[in-house]
Amino acid sequence: MANATPPFELFYWPTIQGRGEFVRLVFEEGGVPYVDVGRLPEQEGGGRAAILKLLEEHAPGTPPFAPPVLRMGSLRLAQTALICRHVAGPAGLLPAAEHDRLHAEQLMLTVMDMVVEAHDIHHPIAKSLYYQDQQEEALRRAPLFIKERLPKLLGYFERVLGANAAGGEKVLVGGALSYVDLALFQLVTGLSHALPRAMAALAPQFPRVLALHAAVAARPRIAAYLASPRRLPFNEYGIFRHYPELDAPL
Amino acid sequence: MANATPPFELFYWPTIQGRGEFVRLVFEEGGVPYVDVGRLPEQEGGGRAAILKLLEEHAPGTPPFAPPVLRMGSLRLAQTALICRHVAGPAGLLPAAEHDRLHAEQLMLTVMDMVVEAHDIHHPIAKSLYYQDQQEEALRRAPLFIKERLPKLLGYFERVLGANAAGGEKVLVGGALSYVDLALFQLVTGLSHALPRAMAALAPQFPRVLALHAAVAARPRIAAYLASPRRLPFNEYGIFRHYPELDAPL
Known part of the structure; x- marks a missing residue:
């Protein structure tokens, strides 16, 4: 398990499509497993509380300004366009040239x-x-x-x-x-x-x-x-x- | 000359800093030569006319929606953030990691x-x-x-x-x-x-x-x-x- 690839975790508000939807569509079309953290029950670490916690935590590295945020191991990445591009590789949805x-x-x-x-x-x-x-x-x-x-x-x-x-x-x-x-x-x-x-x-x-x-x-x-x-x-x-x-x- | 690198040409409105200024600063700090096409005289192919012509021409490839546009040989690239990143490489202004x-x-x-x-x-x-x-x-x-x-x-x-x-x-x-x-x-x-x-x-x-x-x-x-x-x-x-x-x- 030590060498397992960390899962893709999407942090986005649980009640709207919003900007998170652009990311979800890349995961879904690519068949890439992901955890939609905001939509998990609060007792499983999900909900709005999980989004707010991520935005406010003092972790090493550049903090995000707003959701959606992609977390993959120690990497936290914000900005919809950037997240979509980042997921597009494993999803097989990047142009070749x-x-x-x-x-x-x-x-x-x-x-x-x-x-x-x-x-x-x-x-x-x-x-x-x-x-x-x-x-x-x-x-x-x-x-x-x-x-x-x-x-x-x-x-x-x-x-x-x-x-x-x-x-x-x-x-x-x-x-x-x-x-x-x-x-x-x-x-x-x-x-x-x-x-x-x-x-x-x-x-x-x-x-x-x-x-x-x-x-x-x-x-x-x-x-x-x-x-x-x-x-x-x-x-x-x-x-x-x-x-x-x-x-x-x- | 056949193998010379094509010059960086910036297409942006000649009378405002606007979004073009973010690109100019990368060129200037990096000491990268560039042609600010919009600010050339019209008789030298510059001015607003040059910007409008670039936006309207039917060249091969993806057209730009709005200036600033970077032209480098046959590549035309729009969107300020993307142009800045693209120029940051030759300008020595990209982070290493x-x-x-x-x-x-x-x-x-x-x-x-x-x-x-x-x-x-x-x-x-x-x-x-x-x-x-x-x-x-x-x-x-x-x-x-x-x-x-x-x-x-x-x-x-x-x-x-x-x-x-x-x-x-x-x-x-x-x-x-x-x-x-x-x-x-x-x-x-x-x-x-x-x-x-x-x-x-x-x-x-x-x-x-x-x-x-x-x-x-x-x-x-x-x-x-x-x-x-x-x-x-x-x-x-x-x-x-x-x-x-x-x-x-x-």
């Missing part, structure tokens, strides 16, 4: 930028305030996001897919599925939950993005995961929230 | 997250609107940023410095200066420009962060750069803007 790996990182960071923008449509003033206490500002931000940013960002990923001849315009980078395709899947799933009217209106403009989304959803391991109790439902505490009043028609 | 490199990436992404938050205090509604057209919302967001986020984020970097015994609590990761120290320098410089009253009030709580800031500013190559015409002044078009009405006392 060096320049494709760089571009996967570039695209992953662009997805995460869009996650911030998507979150801030319902939280334009402060994370510490309830939506209801910044609804007036949200009602101003959301239509501008839908009109200006959503088509631009989805159009960008449509263009990336169209430019990837090696992947038959079906994956973002290289010739095979990579972790960044899973991230775009999650982003589109979340935006479709939050803004169903806007996304339906935009759908005809983004056939490649939607085809990738459907192809990821149909992969056996992802389909099994989505149908399992491990996949948390969307709710009004996470990044992607369905507030009908913010889902303005285009 | 693998786990330190991972943590440098983690911290770099955390700096860039804070850049978004710092920008959005004056643009809480939309990038496409002028500040004056979202000033009411900015006046609500800025004091909450100053009260809640600024101490938390600076406190985090203070804690990271304090936990790095290998660096004598003087650098963020490992035993020597790395690219992420330059990024924290630029973040603190920008926040001090934008929010001088708030930062002065907070200063006593963050001695290690301010010592790192002063040490970076005093490095010969950085000092020479900051005194040169290559360093653009702050203005009211970039990320860090000094609007006195947003610089609320704590």
Whole structure:
């Protein structure tokens, strides 16, 4: 046992998909065993208490600022894009060529930028305030996001897919599925939950993005995961929230 | 000449420090030659036109979404954190140990997250609107940023410095200066420009962060750069803007 590889432990809030979901999808598609620590019972060392303890402990090395955090032996690693890349190796979801790996990182960071923008449509003033206490500002931000940013960002990923001849315009980078395709899947799933009217209106403009989304959803391991109790439902505490009043028609 | 290494070309808007500045600092401290394409005259292929052309061209491979973009031969690479890491190798600013490199990436992404938050205090509604057209919302967001986020984020970097015994609590990761120290320098410089009253009030709580800031500013190559015409002044078009009405006392 002394030489056994330490297990992958994911530390993330137990009640939301949030940024942790991008990491879970890499584990699930790769068939890589992991412990979702926050979702263990508190008496087994899980729950919110486990996340708070990890964030506050004075262990050697660089502390994390916020979850998700990956723990693997003595390594603690934060930042969603970085964790996803780190797990993508053992998951078999890293592009083979060096320049494709760089571009996967570039695209992953662009997805995460869009996650911030998507979150801030319902939280334009402060994370510490309830939506209801910044609804007036949200009602101003959301239509501008839908009109200006959503088509631009989805159009960008449509263009990336169209430019990837090696992947038959079906994956973002290289010739095979990579972790960044899973991230775009999650982003589109979340935006479709939050803004169903806007996304339906935009759908005809983004056939490649939607085809990738459907192809990821149909992969056996992802389909099994989505149908399992491990996949948390969307709710009004996470990044992607369905507030009908913010889902303005285009 | 056929085997010469292609030059590093940075594509970024010519009139602001912006995100491009994080890249410039790595080049400058490393003494790595680079071409700041946007700042060349238009008749020499520079200016805003060069940036727009790069963003719109249909070249093979993954297109960039937004500047800064690094071009090196046929490689075009976007996303500030990724470009900085890529240049840090030839600049001699990458930590030596693998786990330190991972943590440098983690911290770099955390700096860039804070850049978004710092920008959005004056643009809480939309990038496409002028500040004056979202000033009411900015006046609500800025004091909450100053009260809640600024101490938390600076406190985090203070804690990271304090936990790095290998660096004598003087650098963020490992035993020597790395690219992420330059990024924290630029973040603190920008926040001090934008929010001088708030930062002065907070200063006593963050001695290690301010010592790192002063040490970076005093490095010969950085000092020479900051005194040169290559360093653009702050203005009211970039990320860090000094609007006195947003610089609320704590």
